[in-house]
Amino acid sequence: MILLKKNSLFLFLLLVINAVIAQTIPSKNITINDGLPSNSIKCFFKDSRGLMWIGTEAGLCCYDGTTYKIYNETNGLKYCQVWSIVEDKDKNLWLSLYGNGLAKFDGKKFTYYNKENGLINNCIRKIYYSIKHNYLILGTENGLSIFDGKHFKSFVQKTSIGKFQVVGISEKANQTLITVSRSDVFNLEIQEDIQQSTLKKVFTPSLILYSSFVDGNTYFGGGSLADLYLKNLKTNSETKISCPIIWDFVKDDKDNIYGSGWNVIDPKGGLFKFSNNQLTDITQQTNITSTALWCLYYDKETKQLWVGSIDKGIYSCLKSIYTRIRFKGPFVIFHPGQVYYLKQY
Numbered sequence: 001m002i003l004l005k006k007n008s009l010f011l012f013l014l015l016v017i018n019a020v021i022a023q024t025i026p027s028k029n030i031t032i033n034d035g036l037p038s039n040s041i042k043c044f045f046k047d048s049r050g051l052m053w054i055g056t057e058a059g060l061c062c063y064d065g066t067t068y069k070i071y072n073e074t075n076g077l078k079y080c081q082v083w084s085i086v087e088d089k090d091k092n093l094w095l096s097l098y099g100n101g102l103a104k105f106d107g108k109k110f111t112y113y114n115k116e117n118g119l120i121n122n123c124i125r126k127i128y129y130s131i132k133h134n135y136l137i138l139g140t141e142n143g144l145s146i147f148d149g150k151h152f153k154s155f156v157q158k159t160s161i162g163k164f165q166v167v168g169i170s171e172k173a174n175q176t177l178i179t180v181s182r183s184d185v186f187n188l189e190i191q192e193d194i195q196q197s198t199l200k201k202v203f204t205p206s207l208i209l210y211s212s213f214v215d216g217n218t219y220f221g222g223g224s225l226a227d228l229y230l231k232n233l234k235t236n237s238e239t240k241i242s243c244p245i246i247w248d249f250v251k252d253d254k255d256n257i258y259g260s261g262w263n264v265i266d267p268k269g270g271l272f273k274f275s276n277n278q279l280t281d282i283t284q285q286t287n288i289t290s291t292a293l294w295c296l297y298y299d300k301e302t303k304q305l306w307v308g309s310i311d312k313g314i315y316s317c318l319k320s321i322y323t324r325i326r327f328k329g330p331f332v333i334f335h336p337g338q339v340y341y342l343k344q345y
Contacts (some may be wrong), residue, residue, distance in 0.1 A: 002235060008019065025286045025305075030311035035068030037061055037080075041308030043092075043298035045085035052299075052306075053093065054314070055082030055221045060095065076110055077103070086129040086136070094136055096124035102138065102147070118152035120145045128169040130176065137176065139166025144178060146147050148194050155199045159183040168212025168221070172233075177202065179212035202297055205229060213249030215257060220274075222246030226263060228272075241279045244269045250296040252305065260293035260307060271307055271315075288315045 025095030029041050044100040045053045054061040059080045071077040084096035101114030101122045114122050120143030128137040142163040143156035156164045160182045167279035168179030176188040184201045187188040191197045207229060211222035214233075221229035222245050230239040241276040244261035251257050255275075262269040269291035270283030283291070291311035298307040 022163070025282065025317050027286045027307070027315040027317040028289060029289075029313060029315055032250040034313075035061075035070075036313055037070045037072060039313040040286060040310045041295060041314055042081070042083045042098075043085055043295050044306050045087070046297065047087050047093065050301075053085050054308075055085055055095070057081055060085075071105075072189075078110070078112065079103075083125060087129045088129055088136070089131070089134060094127055094129070096127050096138075097124050098125070102127075102136075118145075118154070118258055119147075120152070120154035120156060125166060126169050128171075130171065130190065132171075135190060135194065137169050137178075137188065139169055139178065141165055146187070146188075146190065146194055146197055151194055153194045153197050157183070167210050170212060170214040172214045175202075177212070177214060177219070177227060179205075179209055181210060181224075182208050185212070185219070203229070203231070203236070207240070210245055211247050211249065213251075213257070215251060220246075220249055220257065220259075222249075222259065226268070228259065228274070243272055243279055243281075244291075246272065247293070248295045250298045250305070252298045253300050253303070258298070258305060259298055260296050262292040262294060262310065269293055284345065286315065286317050289316075290315075 008318065014318060030036060036056065038056035040057040041054060042057065043055040052063040053054065054063060059070050060077055060082045062069045072080050075295040079097040079100040081098040082095050083098040086094050086275065087122045088094065095103040097103050099122055101112060101119055102124060104111045113119055121140035123141035124138050125141060126139035130137060136147040138147060143154055144166050145152050145154045165181040166178060167181045170177045176190065178186045178188050180186065184204045186199045187202050189198045189200065205221055207226035207227060209221040209229060210224055213220040218232055219231040222227045223244060226242060226244055228241040228243050228246060244263045246259035246261050247259045249257055259272040261272055270281055271286055271288055271293060272280045273280045288307065290312040292310045293307055294310050295308040305317040307317060
């Protein structure tokens with residue numbers, strides 16, 4: 001039995017309040033007023049040193065936990081639209097400079113690659129680094145390229161809209177799944193000789209997709225008809241759940257999957273959580289005021305969900321508003337601004 005020193009009514013109210021608060025996930029809104037180069041966020045990446053890199057429409061930003069350092073045309077980065085970021089085994093950062101190709105940043109200087117060097121298209125939507133093969137996989141507005149640091153191998157096919165728009169790259173077991181909007185999902189078979197690599201169709205989704213994510217045997221796709229598309233890769237069964245267009249997915253350490261939504265042509269959008277085969281809109285629960293969400297990142301170390309919008313900057317969400325810690329002695333509840341000590345008998 002747990003007794004409060006003052007009265008049991010207060011304990012009851014405290015437990016009720018905690019139960020209500022536990023349903024919320026507080027968030028902090030970070031904008032140009034805090035040091036970002038733009039409120040239009042395109043991607044996040046946390047490197048091996050623990051630095052958070054933020055790609056925006058007006059430059060690259062590095063956050064060390066305290067300050068924001070901006071890289072743009074004034075200090076070495078020629079082009080400002082940064083859509084995707086990865087790190088290779090040598091700790092180089094690779095940046096998608098949408099419309100202007102690819103850049104490598106070794107911490108001191110930027111080196112640039114584009115169509116003249118063999119890249120299939122300068123508008124790179126997604127970069128994926130394969131640790132297994134030590135290759136970059138580059139999904140563009142019209143074609144797919146693999147890059148080993150010296151040579152490019154590229155693929156392009158005609159689709160219903162004429163361009164081979166790559167919107168998703170995921171590794172699963174022995175497959176590297178490439179999602180092409182208005183087309184198919186392919187398996188990229190990477191060979192030691194990069195020029196021998198092949199691209200083979202795996203399946204055709206039943207709707208147009210703008211994003212993809214693979215978790216175990218479940219394939220997730222953000223559908224253009226405002227549907228979440230789910231496919232079981234073992235049974236081939238499909239499910240559709242009505243929601244705004246999902247542009248990015250991420251998984252937390254509790255196996256919840258989050259999606260960032262934005263319908264483009266109307267104000268519908270927000271943050272969605274997929275858990276136990278159910279999709280829940282948690283936009284209000286996280287105090288997010290933008291309905292134009294584009295990108296996500298889950299930090300397993302800090303238990304934070306980073307949410308990027310195209311109009312209101314970043315929302316950094318904590319997993320819970322309080323933490324309960326139980327010792328052998330008193331039971332302590334830590335709550336923002338207050339500490340309650342409850343004696344246990």
